[in-house]
Amino acid sequence: xxxxxxxxxxxxxxxxxxxxxxxxxxxxxxxxxxxxxxxxxxxxxxxxxxxxxxxxxxxxxxxxxxxxxxxxxxxxxxxxxxxxxxxxxxxxxxxxxxxxxxxxxxxxxxxxxxxxxxxxxxxxxxxxxxxxxxxxxxxxxxxxxxxxxxxxxxxxxxxxxxxxxxxxxxxxxxxxxxxxxxxxxxxxxxxxxxxxxxxxxxxxxxxxxxxxxxxxxxxxxxxxxxxxxxxxxxxxxxxxxxxxxxxxxxxxxxxxxxxxxxxxxxxxxxxxxxxxxxxxxxxxxxxxxxxxxxxxxxxxxxxxxxxxxxxxxxxxxxxxxxxxxxxxxxxxxxxxxxxxxxxxxxxxxxxxxxxxxxxxxxxxxxxxxxxxxxxxxxxxxxxxxxx
Amino acid sequence: xxxxxxxxxxxxxxxxxxxxxxxxxxxxxxxxxxxxxxxxxxxxxxxxxxxxxxxxxxxxxxxxxxxxxxxxxxxxxxxxxxxxxxxxxxxxxxxxxxxxxxxxxxxxxxxxxxxxxxxxxxxxxxxxxxxxxxxxxxxxxxxxxxxxxxxxxxxxxxxxxxxxxxxxxxxxxxxxxxxxxxxxxxxxxxxxxxxxxxxxxxxxxxxxxxxxxxxxxxxxxxxxxxxxxxxxxxxxxxxxxxxxxxxxxxxxxxxxxxxxxxxxxxxxxxxxxxxxxxxxxxx
Numbered sequence: 089x090x091x092x093x094x095x096x097x098x099x100x101x102x103x104x105x106x107x108x109x110x111x112x113x114x115x116x117x118x119x120x121x122x123x124x125x126x127x128x129x130x131x132x133x134x135x136x137x138x139x140x141x142x143x144x145x146x147x148x149x150x151x152x153x154x155x156x157x158x159x160x161x162x163x164x165x166x167x168x169x170x171x172x173x174x175x176x177x178x179x180x181x182x183x184x185x186x187x188x189x190x191x192x193x194x195x196x197x198x199x200x201x202x203x204x205x206x207x208x209x210x211x212x213x214x215x216x217x218x219x220x221x222x223x224x225x226x227x228x229x230x231x232x233x234x235x236x237x238x239x240x241x242x243x244x245x246x247x248x249x250x251x252x253x254x255x256x257x258x259x260x261x262x263x264x265x266x267x268x269x270x271x272x273x274x275x276x277x278x279x280x281x282x283x284x285x286x287x288x289x290x291x292x293x294x295x296x297x298x299x300x301x302x303x304x305x306x307x308x309x310x311x312x313x314x315x316x317x318x319x320x321x322x323x324x325x326x327x328x329x330x331x332x333x334x335x336x337x338x339x340x341x342x343x344x345x346x347x348x349x350x351x352x353x354x355x356x357x358x359x360x361x362x363x364x365x366x367x368x369x370x371x372x373x374x375x376x377x378x379x380x381x382x383x384x385x386x387x388x389x390x391x392x393x394x395x396x397x398x399x400x401x402x403x404x405x406x407x408x409x410x411x412x413x414x415x416x417x418x419x420x421x422x423x424x425x426x427x428x429x430x431x432x433x434x435x436x437x438x439x440x441x442x443x444x445x446x447x448x449x450x451x452x453x454x455x456x457x458x459x460x461x462x463x464x465x466x467x468x469x470x471x472x473x474x475x
Numbered sequence: 476x477x478x479x480x481x482x483x484x485x486x487x488x489x490x491x492x493x494x495x496x497x498x499x500x501x502x503x504x505x506x507x508x509x510x511x512x513x514x515x516x517x518x519x520x521x522x523x524x525x526x527x528x529x530x531x532x533x534x535x536x537x538x539x540x541x542x543x544x545x546x547x548x549x550x551x552x553x554x555x556x557x558x559x560x561x562x563x564x565x566x567x568x569x570x571x572x573x574x575x576x577x578x579x580x581x582x583x584x585x586x587x588x589x590x591x592x593x594x595x596x597x598x599x600x601x602x603x604x605x606x607x608x609x610x611x612x613x614x615x616x617x618x619x620x621x622x623x624x625x626x627x628x629x630x631x632x633x634x635x636x637x638x639x640x641x642x643x644x645x646x647x648x649x650x651x652x653x654x655x656x657x658x659x660x661x662x663x664x665x666x667x668x669x670x671x672x673x674x675x676x677x678x679x680x681x682x683x684x685x686x687x688x689x690x691x692x693x694x695x696x697x698x699x700x701x702x703x704x705x706x707x708x709x710x711x712x713x714x715x716x717x718x719x720x721x722x723x724x725x726x727x728x729x730x731x732x733x734x735x736x737x738x739x740x741x742x743x744x745x746x747x748x749x750x751x752x753x754x755x756x757x758x
Binding site for chain 2: 135138139140159161162163164165167169173174176177186187193238242342
């Protein structure tokens, strides 16, 4: 069991920078999610921590030990690969036993001990009756559990998981999300989990690192990521349907701010005014509205300043998702219960302005009120890089 | 169901039968000749034992008495030379193939594919081109007519074959398996031995088998580079042939025995030719 620390790690392949200046701390026993879309650098980061790739610069610490020069076989990490990478010429039993039989392992594990440990891990994962099978005879879910078992069987310092459940069907994925979280809590091993799925990151992790194109955009708890996304990219990723992001121009109307988009104009309530005061040198913002913060109405009115036409509607039982064409863009709305609309119906939308998110259109970063900005400069925020 | 398909079937059966006869007749002839008396051989073709000719064990008796020393020397040399040189070819060929498949070489003019071609091209030229040079080299180093020398020569000439066969095999093994083994605590050599080699078994078996056959049947090198101690079966058989008038009954008997060791190798290695389905379970 150990903590993991990365200090200004970067990885360059030729002229392509896969990771730039990555620093974060993963506390002993915690579940850390690496959230990011494909190509963000999650797999590269995991490979660097496991030792399969070297760093171009920076330091990696496992526990208090600098492991930059330590080869993967000596780092005492375990990894669950996205494609499982089970050994096809071994039975399930031998796959699970393989790490315990490593020649370099000190102290030597007796074959009795091997059998006992394999049996206990297999029972825990519900694959005890598959021990004689070969990987090609197993279903996707079973293979995933064997891959997990192989990582669990040796009690490593750190668990690394690279999208382990992304190739399972939706129902199994939902089930495994809970199971993995439970197993991690029971065993208590430091776990770093890479995923492009925000639900997995938010549901399972103690902290989340949001990665985009090799750079950390945000480090925080799941609720930090959700309530206070640090950039428009983070906001877009977290939420289903995704948050509506629109470019808007700031204007001053009489005594308050207004936001003017291509298709509509909104009044900015006094609550949000402090946020807009920090906008330097230009007047362009990105307005972020969650689908759940839009109120639909079939009649126009002052409270419903956005006009549009229903493009598509999806009745999902407990809620209804509408995609509405507003001017040149599409917006998503999610309401509880049923809403009867037809294709191309005219519809008007109101906005819960108190829940709106605002981002600087030039940097993509979240707009903060001045007091918070000053506080942020004073204290060094642990784990956040180049934000 | 009609004349069309049964006509097709008859044609197939007829052609196959013809082919089988064509392929097996020489074998049959050899076996039968081994049991004939000289008189029967020279007095025109006879096919069926007992009916056409009298079965005799003359050739076998000669084999086991007069010519025994030569025969034993020949077959033992052939077995030793072929099995050891094939093993070395496959061993070095496999590691070379692994290197070419996994690492990136860049020696200015020579990159991976060039290096592979450089090695494989050694086999393109006819061996006779190099025999004279080899003779002189062997003589200088005292390797003429030695087992070591012949093993060296055969290894060098079969290694390109092994490499050629194994290059693709190794690139077909997913790198992630070695990565998984590394994280599981295995060093590079152990990764290769425990994970990669078992999966390339069909390729290794094929490479060994073919190297063995080439070495077993090899004539030119054995002829030029050996004259007594290290003589192999092909050379000894030919020397019998030239030394005296062709004793067909005797030569047939020897030929039959000469087929046995390679056949044993083929049968033993057959179990390694498993299907590629092995790799399905990794994804």
